[in-house]
Amino acid sequence: MHLIVDTDTAGDDAISLLVALRTPWVDVHGITINVGNVRFDQQVENALKTVEVAERAEQVPVYPGASVPLLRPWVSAEYVHGADGMGEVYFPPVRQRPETTHAVPFLLEASHRWNGSLVIVAQAPLTNLALAVRQDPTFPSRVAQLWVMGGSGNGIGNIEPLSEYNFFVDPEAAAIVFSAGFNLYMVGWDVVLEASILGPVEFDQIRRMNTPWSRFFLQTQKSTLEFNQRDGGINGTSHPDSLTMAMALDNRIWHDGADYYVAIETRGEFTRGTSVVDRLNVWKKPANAHVCLAADANRFKQVLLTLLETGQTAIQPS
Ligand code: BDR
Ligand code: CA
Numbered sequence: 001m002h003l004i005v006d007t008d009t010a011g012d013d014a015i016s017l018l019v020a021l022r023t024p025w026v027d028v029h030g031i032t033i034n035v036g037n038v039r040f041d042q043q044v045e046n047a048l049k050t051v052e053v054a055e056r057a058e059q060v061p062v063y064p065g066a067s068v069p070l071l072r073p074w075v076s077a078e079y080v081h082g083a084d085g086m087g088e089v090y091f092p093p094v095r096q097r098p099e100t101t102h103a104v105p106f107l108l109e110a111s112h113r114w115n116g117s118l119v120i121v122a123q124a125p126l127t128n129l130a131l132a133v134r135q136d137p138t139f140p141s142r143v144a145q146l147w148v149m150g151g152s153g154n155g156i157g158n159i160e161p162l163s164e165y166n167f168f169v170d171p172e173a174a175a176i177v178f179s180a181g182f183n184l185y186m187v188g189w190d191v192v193l194e195a196s197i198l199g200p201v202e203f204d205q206i207r208r209m210n211t212p213w214s215r216f217f218l219q220t221q222k223s224t225l226e227f228n229q230r231d232g233g234i235n236g237t238s239h240p241d242s243l244t245m246a247m248a249l250d251n252r253i254w255h256d257g258a259d260y261y262v263a264i265e266t267r268g269e270f271t272r273g274t275s276v277v278d279r280l281n282v283w284k285k286p287a288n289a290h291v292c293l294a295a296d297a298n299r300f301k302q303v304l305l306t307l308l309e310t311g312q313t314a315i316q317p318s
Helices: 012-021 040-053 103-113 127-135 165-169 171-178 189-195 200-209 212-220 222-232 240-249 297-310
Strands: 002-007 027-033 062-064 118-123 143-149 184-187 254-260 262-264 275-277 289-295
Touching: 002 012, 002 103, 002 240, 012 027, 012 040, 012 118, 012 212, 012 240, 012 297, 027 040, 027 103, 040 062, 040 212, 062 103, 103 118, 103 127, 118 240, 127 171, 143 240, 165 171, 171 262, 184 240, 189 240, 189 289, 189 297, 200 212, 200 297, 212 222, 212 297, 240 289, 240 297
Parallel strands: 002 027, 002 118, 027 062, 118 143, 143 184, 184 289
Antiparallel strands: 254 289, 262 275
């Protein structure tokens, strides 16, 4: 698989990168960094650190992209992931440095090089992808699949009652991407809550593994775990980005979904960035997204646990 990951690397973004980087048949051609969870330069360092942890140092380039949303000021999620985004471990910088090419020209160039077979997993606000579309509206036609972690198929949000963080941060970018003509798979926060929570049982298992991978997991997920237990009403860690990645690699994790027209709210007073999924086809508009409605939680958890225990996923090409 020819893959690019667009990420605001912090917390679960790092684990999602590990899923891709430690699946042998997946070629991660580049990691592009987008404004999101924590300070932009810190996100770049976190991606580089994760590439090193994946034992792929100097083999997978990291391209810094948009460091601010299209129109709005940045909204941080440091209160969830820790100030460094990596559980407040403050890893020292690694040897590999970011590329000097911006993420957007890299994405456009890659879409020509792997025309029709490129898969992009977008696990951050959609600024880089929106900029790529604005620069070249034919870009979506060359991307085989765009997997988007964001929004919510059934309404529940995480940063506002109805709004999920990635779309909340850059609603205009999300609106551009959803109307651009991508073959787009949307994995929303509702599915994340149903299918991706690792709770006390899994944490016991992970603590007992004591591998470099399980230790990295426990370090980097510490802040999210504490936040979830304290403020989020979740006794465990949530894995939105890893779930989306695992589904892109193993379609059997996609349990249920349908094609809908999805609008992104850019003007609402209480609904900034909400994904409005027209499940009743009230608007009679052609579908613009495959919306995931349910995922196979057991299969997903097995992917993560196998990775943390053995250093490799057991995902086979679907
Ligand atoms: C999304 O927001 C970020 O905090 C996570 O990295 C994930 O991509 C979940 O709403
Ligand atoms: Ca993310």
